[in-house]
Every structure is written in C-alpha cells, then in structure tokens.
Amino acid sequence: MNTVKWLMPMMIIGLFGCATIPQAPDFPKIWKPMNELADKPVAIALTKQHTFRVTQLDNTVKELLMRWAEEAKMPIVYDHTHDFTLFKPVLNIQSHDLNIALKQLSDLYVNEDIAFYIENNVIVASKIENQRFNQLNYQESQ
Template identity: 40%
Template sequence: MLIAAAVTVALAGCATRPAPDFGGRWKPVNRFAELPSEIPLQKTYVYYPSPMDGTLKTMLERWARDSQMPLSYLHPSDFTLHQGVAEIHTTSVQDAVSQLSSAYAAQGVSVSVENGQIVVRAGAPAPSAVPASAPAQAEATHVAGVAP
C-alpha cells in the first residue's frame, strides 16, 4: 500500500501545468550594447519656479541654496510669484535672473548675478502706457460730475 501511495504522488507531480510563457519586451541578460551611452555624473541644475515657493524671495533662496550661491536680497519688499514667472525653465542662472528682472520690472525689481552671488535690488519701475497723472485727473473729473 505504501508503494501505491508513492506511485500516486509521483504521477500527480508529473501532471502539473508547465510554467507560463511570459511574453513582452524582454532584454537579453549579460550582453553589452553596440554603442556607448553617455551617463552624466553631475546633473545640471534647472532654474524654475515651484508653486511651493510662493514668493520671489523664497524662490531665490531655493535657487541660491541649490546652486550653492549666496543671495543678497536688498529690496525692501517681497513679491508673490505670478504667471509671467511660470515660463522660466533654464539651466543658465544669467538667463533665469534676466527673465525675473523682466517679469518684475513693473514693480521696480532688478535681479542680477554679481561676483558669484544672486543680487536683488530696488530699481525704477517700468513706465506704464498711461501717465501717472491721467488716472488721477480722470478720477477728479468723475467725482466733480463732469463727463469726460
């Protein structure tokens, strides 16, 4: 009886399904590529605004920390990030600060790189298309009840 049980177990082992045939895109193992591929050892830093930054100063602090450059923030105010800044995505710090200066020119912010550090200064605000006295004059005329 013991022999019959052993034969039954042996036959049951032979009746199992074969291993499934895995399809897909398999790569051969232990083969070298025909051509070499470059693998950069140091990643290039990309200057871009993050929604987590929130303000100009916070973003510049992150850029300075990540690129190991000092930040000299000499402007008396900080500014929220806006849509004009969202387009900045460059590996050049010079290009990034130039785009920032353009984006914040109306607020009188000048951003530059000087002596290996990021410098933010107050500059003259960009001139607007309407003279400063025109809105005040229009308001005074409106208040006086005179139609323009």
C-alpha cells in the first residue's frame, strides 16, 4: 500500500512534465524558406564529366596510359622500347578530352622521341617518326 501512495503522485508529476511545450527555436536572419524557386532555370549535370589527370598511383608513362585507356574503355598499343618515369610538369595535365591530355603528354615527352595519340579508337604510344608526328600535329592544328 505504501508503494501505491508514492507511485500515484510520481505518475501524475511525470504526465505533467510531458505536457510542457518547448519553445520554438529562434531562426537566424539568413534562414530561407524551402523550395524557393529561382527566376531562371539552371542546368544540372546528371553525370560528372571525367577528367584525365595524373594520380599519386601513377609512376610511369605506360602505367598512366593503361589507366587512361581503362577509363576511356579503349585498347592501348605501347609501341616503344622504353617506359619513362613521370615528372612534375605532368601534374598540370587535366582535361575532359583524352585527345588534349595525350597531346599535352606528347609535348612534355617530345625530347624522349615518344608521341601519344588516338588512332582508329586505340590509344597509341610510339617512337616519333618525324613524318608521322608532323602529320598528326598538322591534323590537330586544323
């Protein structure tokens, strides 16, 4: 019986405690209502454009080209007797267009007698033959 005497008042106090209404938060002045529509439509890209660039995992030109080929879903032909280490200027290569990225890479490695280009939907790395390389540069400049 003694427990019932104490239990009843505690339940009543508990119920009154739950009945209190908390104060609404004071919103800052920068608060804007949801779904406020703009005056003009804005295009939102549904797919992210891929960027061809060098990552920390790339150590050599061949590794870089193999990764780019995989990302572009293209085969690669590495027709040169040497592979080359990457050096700091390649970090500046960042393009959404693989042709441009390969051209920039070719410009950096021109002293090593190697050129990079796409031919028949295949990424090619080959020893520079003056006639072939000049022909490629001529086609790109037009």
